[in-house]
Amino acid sequence: xxxxLATYYELLIAMNLPTINEILEVPLVKGLITKLNRGExxxxxxxxxxxxxxxxxxxxxxxxxxxxxxxxxxxxDKLLQNEPARLxxxxxxxxxxxxxxxxxxxxxxxAINVMTDLAKDYAAMGRPVGKWDNAQLLRSVESLxxxxxxxxxxMPINTAxxxxxxxxxxxxxxxGQNPEAPVAISRGHLFELPSGxxxxxxLQESGCTMLEVGSVNQTTADDFSALPDNVRAFLYICSADxxxxxxxxxxxxxxxKIAKLRKIxxxxxxxxxxxxxxxxxxxxxSVLADGADVVIxxxxxxxxxxxxxxxxxxxxxxxxxxxxxLAKAALCxxxxxxxxxxxxxxxxxxxxxxxxxxxxxxxxxxxxxLANRAQRxxxxxxxxxxxxxxxxxxxxxxxxxxxxLSIKMPTCRIVIQPKGMTPAELSKRxxxxxxxxxxxxxxxxxxxxxxxxLPSQDIALVEAFIR
Numbered sequence: 050x051x052x053x054l055a056t057y058y059e060l061l062i063a064m065n066l067p068t069i070n071e072i073l074e075v076p077l078v079k080g081l082i083t084k085l086n087r088g089e090x091x092x093x094x095x096x097x098x099x100x101x102x103x104x105x106x107x108x109x110x111x112x113x114x115x116x117x118x119x120x121x122x123x124x125x126d127k128l129l130q131n132e133p134a135r136l137x138x139x140x141x142x143x144x145x146x147x148x149x150x151x152x153x154x155x156x157x158x159x160a161i162n163v164m165t166d167l168a169k170d171y172a173a174m175g176r177p178v179g180k181w182d183n184a185q186l187l188r189s190v191e192s193l194x195x196x197x198x199x200x201x202x203x204m205p206i207n208t209a210x211x212x213x214x215x216x217x218x219x220x221x222x223x224x225g226q227n228p229e230a231p232v233a234i235s236r237g238h239l240f241e242l243p244s245g246x247x248x249x250x251x252l253q254e255s256g257c258t259m260l261e262v263g264s265v266n267q268t269t270a271d272d273f274s275a276l277p278d279n280v281r282a283f284l285y286i287c288s289a290d291x292x293x294x295x296x297x298x299x300x301x302x303x304x305x306k307i308a309k310l311r312k313i314x315x316x317x318x319x320x321x322x323x324x325x326x327x328x329x330x331x332x333x334x335s336v337l338a339d340g341a342d343v344v345i346x347x348x349x350x351x352x353x354x355x356x357x358x359x360x361x362x363x364x365x366x367x368x369x370x371x372x373x374x375l376a377k378a379a380l381c382x383x384x385x386x387x388x389x390x391x392x393x394x395x396x397x398x399x400x401x402x403x404x405x406x407x408x409x410x411x412x413x414x415x416x417x418x419l420a421n422r423a424q425r426x427x428x429x430x431x432x433x434x435x436x437x438x439x440x441x442x443x444x445x446x447x448x449x450x451x452x453x454l455s456i457k458m459p460t461c462r463i464v465i466q467p468k469g470m471t472p473a474e475l476s477k478r479x480x481x482x483x484x485x486x487x488x489x490x491x492x493x494x495x496x497x498x499x500x501x502x503l504p505s506q507d508i509a510l511v512e513a514f515i516r
Contacts, residue, residue, distance in 0.1 A: 066101055067117040069094055075121040076515055080483045081128060084137075094124050118434065125481050138484035140506045140513070144460055144498025146351070146411070146449045147243075147321060148487065153349025153356035155407040155503070157395055160355060160388035167384050186386045193393035194361055198324050198334035200344075202367035205389055206379040209318070209347045209358035210244045210251065216316060216343060216360065217255040219373040220281055230281040231258035235268040237296045238286040243321055243347065243453055248286065257281075270299040273307050283308050285341075286318045287331050289455035305340025314342040314366055320453035323351035325396065333361060342366055351454065353408035354392035357381045411501055412456070416443065419461035419499045426499075426511055427463055433514035435475055437468035449500055460500035467495060479513055486513045
């Protein structure tokens with residue numbers, strides 16, 4: 050066996066192909082060993098080398114021999130083509146706050162630490178055990194959200210979509226209401242939610258009849274006032290597209306007045322917006338102040354908390370949700386609840402919050418900070434074998450957003466012309482590493498937008514180019 054292996058190596062050397070030892074020293078392959086396991090990587094590398102040796106022999110040495118880096122790329126492709134999707138740490142260099150291919154925003158270290166502390170040992174699951182009593186955590190979360198946003202009551206749930214099902218199910222059992230009465234929503238708000246679920250599908254699956262109001266491009270408060278009396282609730286979904294597309298919609302304050310006259314709830318989904326915001330910014334606090342009865346918020350979005358949903362608003366309605374049979378299925382874990390509390394504690398201390406919550410850091414990077422970091426990174430990755438030319442550029446108005454969020458701010462981008470490959474091929478190499486790097490590939494260049502890259506990720510970003 051040892052003789053056969055020695056003969057195999059002699060064959061590779063004779064054909065001027067890289068040896069297995071040379072390949073295992075390539076940073077990309079080292080990353081694959083960390084990500085998968087050494088045995089799997091070595092066996093795949095030997096298979097690829099055998100295929101290359103056979104191709105070289107059959108072509109009578111007419112083919113150009115691949116470099117060590119090119120062989121490593123082939124090995125990575127073979128390993129990952131049938132690899133099941135798995136969670137990997139990713140550096141978001143797209144400039145978009147919430148790319149659809151990535152999950153929730155990164156958590157503050159305080160939230161991570163409390164989840165780790167709980168996960169190391171047994172965690173209390175509803176029974177009072179010291180400070181990890183779930184009821185005590187809920188009271189703390191409710192108290193903090195009340196102070197920050199003015200909500201009477203709060204119910205954290207596992208996802209915002211679960212919150213929709215819970216609310217609509219509870220609506221059908223509301224005292225004094227006809228369970229067959231429809232819920233009213235503007236035709237311009239029949240969106241596919243950030244989770245990918247369509248509001249029409251949610252309403253249908255929850256057994257609710259929907260009453261479409263107005264038109265896609267224009268719905269007024271008068272349209273809602275003219276509805277019949279047997280409407281169960283008004284639904285409203287906040288979207289940045291309303292202003293961008295020119296759609297006309299009634300304000301939340303206008304709908305609230307009509308809903309109160311009818312004694313029905315106004316339920317508002319704030320999309321990717323957060324708990325509190327700046328002047329003229331949508332937030333759970335501003336929507337409640339405008340008269341919404343119930344608000345659905347995504348903690349993992351602009352709030353910067355753990356991936357879960359939060360229902361907040363009037364106590365009478367939240368209590369109905371808590372009493373519903375679906376409530377237990379919608380509750381989030383004690384780990385998530387503890388992380389939510391820690392994030393709220395940071396927001397209650399404004400001098401610490403912006404420095405501790407990653408999404409707040411991203412929103413508050415100065416142009417000078419981004420430019421300095423970009424220049425340092427540019428110099429370091431310029432020596433990479435993957436880079437032909439690299440430059441930095443300041444973009445005065447970068448929209449770090451999607452249809453659910455409209456935030457315009459200056460940013461600094463690193464623009465790379467790859468060497469010996471297309472921008473798409475370079476992007477593929479960067480996403481195969483650990484951590485993966487997600488940029489934006491165009492026809493001629495790959496762009497890395499530092500607006501969404503945390504300073505703690507700068508070293509790893511540079512190292513990704515030295516694989």
